[in-house]
Each structure stands twice: as structure tokens, then as C-alpha cells.
Amino acid sequence: MIDIHTHILHNCDDGSDCLELSIEHITNMIDKGVTDIVLTPHYMNSYVQTDAKVIDKQFKKLSEATADLKINLYKGGEIFLNPGVEDKIDKELCIGDTSYILVETNMSEFTPDIYEILFQLVRRGLRPILAHPERYNYIMNEPDIAEDFLHRNVYLQVNAGSILGFYGHKIAKTAWYLINNGFAHFIASDNHCKIDEYILPAAIEAIRDNIDDYTAELLTKINPQKMLNNEKIKYFYLKKQLIERKGFFEKILRKI
Ligand SMILES: [Fe+2]
Structure with a gap:
């Protein structure tokens, strides 16, 4: 799996x-696959x-210290979408050598600025991935806002802890809604x-038990590998008609 x-x-x-x-955590993660x-x-x-130069310096230190371990490390950042941030960030904060960039925003209230900032990032050829949308109040209250992000060329990343209920019932419910409707990448x-x-x-395991093996692999291996290869990932991968008419097992479009 890829994290x-x-x-x-x-x-x-x-x-x-x-x-x-x-190093302790990386070793444990390698043991877990x-x-x-x-x-x-x-x-x-x-x-x-965090300063971008500090990230760079620490990344070099950690890479050297783990050179003998069987793990691939990639440098990135979790960029907070403050107004004006689109002018300050550049390729060095993208994930590895890709155009993908992990972003987060205000969890308590929705600011329309987000759409404009994301638009500017997309126009510059970047591929934003919004971190843990299920934890944002406005998405919990209106989960279909998540779909709006997909229409705006933004990918969504759900937290493992949300799925497992570590942040409470409402966030867990939103996380499963996003996955069940094909809004999570x-x-x-x-x-x-x-x-x-x-x-x-x-x-x-929870996704395997509640949905299927393929969805678990799609979200933790297939899509992340495409991202690391800088390949484009489909924003929409489930057909709505199938979601409404059939069980979830038939919902996934296998040819992604
Ligand atoms: Fe984070």
C-alpha cells in the first residue's frame, strides 16, 4: 500500500x-506492507x-537515515489555502516530481476564496488533492459540496481515522458517504x-468488509501509484445510474 x-x-x-x-514509524509501516x-x-x-527550505533539509536527512530500508520516500507538503498562497507556492511543494499537491483549508467555515485559489492552482497546471474533506463542517452538513470539488478538478483524500470513527460519528458518516458515492480518490x-x-x-480492512477488495486497492494502491507516476486520475469513476439501480458491487467502473 501507498500512504x-x-x-x-x-x-x-x-x-x-x-x-x-x-524511523520507528517508517519501520512499522514497512512491516505492515x-x-x-x-x-x-x-x-x-x-x-x-513550516519553511520549504526546512522541509527540503529534513527530507535529505531522513532519506539518508533510511537508505538501507525497503521504502520509497517522497517529499511534499500539506498546503493551507490562505488567500495569496497560490502566488507563493511552486513546484517544490508538489508531491515528488509530480503535479499533484496536497492542500487543506478552514475546517469550521466555508470561504468562497477556496474555489478561486484552487482555480488558480489548476490553471498553473497543478493537480490539487484536498485532504480530509469529511472533517470540514460544511461538507459534513452538505456532503454534496464534495462533488462540486470534483467538477473543479480537485481530488479528494479521506483519512483512515475518519473511516474508523476516530473523529466521531458525523465525520465517519461523511467519510463513508464520500467513498460510497465515488467522491474519494x-x-x-x-x-x-x-x-x-x-x-x-x-x-x-473496513473498506474490504463494507464494500469490496477492489475499492480498497483503488484508494490505497492504484490511484496513489498513478499519482506518483504523474498520470491523470479520473475525477468521476462511478456511474450515478448504477449507484441508484444496483448494489455497490456493480457500481465500480472496472476500466479506469
Ligand atoms: Fe495532515
Whole structure:
């Protein structure tokens, strides 16, 4: 499996606070079957500030320290969509050598600025992935706003902890709504190195149990691999008519 959203890069944000802890988590993830990890420290977030140069420096240190481990590490960031951020960020905050960029925004209230900022990023050839949309109040209250993001060329990444109910019932319900309706493109851990347990495998099992094996693989392996290859991923992959008429097993369009 591939994890596209983590705070394992040490001494950058509110995630890992030392190199040893980062290595411990990476080793645990390898044991659980992770092959590729994207390191996405918070960037431009008002309460956790990270400098792009610091991310670069720490990434080099962690890459050297894990050179003997069987893992592929990619540099990225979790960019907070403040007005004006579109002029400040550049390719170096994209994931690896791709055009994909992980973004987050205000969880409590919706600001129309988000659409304009995302539009500017898309116009510059970037492919934004919105982190944990199920945790945003306005999407919880009106989950179909999520579909609007897809129409605006924005991908959605659901957190493993949301699926498992770690953030409460309403967020779990929203997470499953997004997955069931084909609005989710990725599942990731958002691992902040605060708990020892690595939860992505449990989320994968929950998707296998409640939907099917293919959906679990699509969201944690097929789409993430396409992203790392900088291939385009389809925004819409379920047919609405099929969702309404048939069971979920028939909903997935197999030829993606
Ligand atoms: Fe995060």
C-alpha cells in the first residue's frame, strides 16, 4: 500500500519530533506492507508554520537515515489555502516530481476564496488533492459540496481515522458517504506519530468488509501509484445510474 499523507518528517510541524521516532514509524509501516510514503508537513497553516527550505533539509536527512530500508520516500507538503498562497507556492511543494499537491483549508467555515485559489492552482497546471474533506463542517452538513470539488478538478483524500470513527460519528458518516458515492480518490493515514498503531491497514480492512477488495486497492494502491507516476486520475469513476439501480458491487467502473 501507498500512504500519500503523513507528518512523519521530523521537526517540521506537529508530527514527528525526532529522527528516531520517524524511523520507528517508517519501520512499522514497512512491516505492515507500506511500499511508498509521501511526507507532507503543514505549510502556511496559521498554527503550524513550516519553511520549504526546512522541509527540503529534513527530507535529505531522513532519506539518508533510511537508505538501507525497503521504502520509497517522497517529499511534499500539506498546503493551507490562505488567500495569496497560490502566488507563493511552486513546484517544490508538489508531491515528488509530480503535479499533484496536497492542500487543506478552514475546517469550521466555508470561504468562497477556496474555489478561486484552487482555480488558480489548476490553471498553473497543478493537480490539487484536498485532504480530509469529511472533517470540514460544511461538507459534513452538505456532503454534496464534495462533488462540486470534483467538477473543479480537485481530488479528494479521506483519512483512515475518519473511516474508523476516530473523529466521531458525523465525520465517519461523511467519510463513508464520500467513498460510497465515488467522491474519494485516496485513503491515507495522516499519521502524526502520536499513536503507536498504524491505522491504514484497519481502514483497508473496513473498506474490504463494507464494500469490496477492489475499492480498497483503488484508494490505497492504484490511484496513489498513478499519482506518483504523474498520470491523470479520473475525477468521476462511478456511474450515478448504477449507484441508484444496483448494489455497490456493480457500481465500480472496472476500466479506469
Ligand atoms: Fe495532515
